[in-house]
Amino acid sequence: MKAIFLSDAHLKSFTDPGYEKCLHFLDHLRGRAMASDDSGDEKAITTDLLVVAGDFFDFWFERGGFIYPEFRRVIEKLVQLRQSGIRIILCEGNHDFFLADYFSGELGFEVCPGEVEFDLDGLRTLVSHGDTVDCENRRYLALRRFLRSPFSYRLQRLLPLRFLWMIARCSSEMSQGMSRNAQEKLVEVMHRFAVEKYCKGFDAVILGHSHQAILREERIGGRQKTFALLGDWIIHHSYLVYENGYFTLNRFPPGG
Numbered sequence: 300m301k302a303i304f305l306s307d308a309h310l311k312s313f314t315d316p317g318y319e320k321c322l323h324f325l326d327h328l329r330g331r332a333m334a335s336d337d338s339g340d341e342k343a344i345t346t347d348l349l350v351v352a353g354d355f356f357d358f359w360f361e362r363g364g365f366i367y368p369e370f371r372r373v374i375e376k377l378v379q380l381r382q383s384g385i386r387i388i389l390c391e392g393n394h395d396f397f398l399a400d401y402f403s404g405e406l407g408f409e410v411c412p413g414e415v416e417f418d419l420d421g422l423r424t425l426v427s428h429g430d431t432v433d434c435e436n437r438r439y440l441a442l443r444r445f446l447r448s449p450f451s452y453r454l455q456r457l458l459p460l461r462f463l464w465m466i467a468r469c470s471s472e473m474s475q476g477m478s479r480n481a482q483e484k485l486v487e488v489m490h491r492f493a494v495e496k497y498c499k500g501f502d503a504v505i506l507g508h509s510h511q512a513i514l515r516e517e518r519i520g521g522r523q524k525t526f527a528l529l530g531d532w533i534i535h536h537s538y539l540v541y542e543n544g545y546f547t548l549n550r551f552p553p554g555g
Contacts, residue, residue, distance in 0.1 A: 300420050301345065303328070305538040306352035306428065306507025307531035309394065311471060313369055317532040324538070324551045325376045330384025346540075349385050350415075352507040352529055353392025353428025358467035360460055361401045367464055378406060390415060392507065393430040396447060397455070412447075419541050422502040422525075429506035429528075432492045433485060485509045486528065493526040494519070503546065505529065505539060512537040514548040 308321045329345045356370060366374065381387050388409045391398055402408040414427040431440065445451060455463060486509055493504035503525040512530030516523060525546050530537030536551045 300347050301542040302348035302419060303346045303538055303540055304350045304352060304505050304529055306529040307354045307510055309354055309357040309533060310373060311357040320536050321532045322373055322376060328380055346385055350388045350426055351390060352426055353390045354394045354507060356395040357471050359395040359398060360455060360463040362460055364405050365460065390426060390428050392428040397452060420544060423500055424503040425496055425501050426505045429489060429508035433488045482509055482511055486511055490526055497524045512548060514546060
């Protein structure tokens, strides 16, 4: 089995370099059914499973199938990939949630609002966006609960879509990324979270959110464990590959 994991593309505008690079990466993905048709394409990447671990979109509001226009190209590409035989799972992040109405209801995709567990050739694997890992950040967790509450859901269904898109874009442009110290602290918290999951029988823990690209193999209790942070498509253009019992952290294009 082969699986690919990525997160934190924060897709927003065609003019963003990360958007085009992410789209080019998806162009190279192939399902098993199409692999033989692209034998001459040296850049083709065959996979059985694609897991997007949150914040694929920088914001998400839709209604009645009407989506933000600049997201159409990448969504059409995801549909094509599923038609080629790739199983696609979308995990919700702290920027893109309430995905199920459109991606499950309209397109039939698998959407996971929280943690999701996989069996990868016998390796018990947990995947999550990772924004709830820091239990001490109570202010953020309270805000998260409010934004995902039935009240917030009903409110965003009442407000005009174009108004929501405008507010989301302005908020994104004004927001600042985490400081280096905050990122390093979050990595430590995430690793402690992974060790706790190892003690509960997981063999691999894969998280997004931190925008750090890290792959750490360690032996605990005589068994190899894997801790992976997926990086992003803003700076790292990184993705994780699982195949034949091994994980590798890659950049696109190779050597980039």
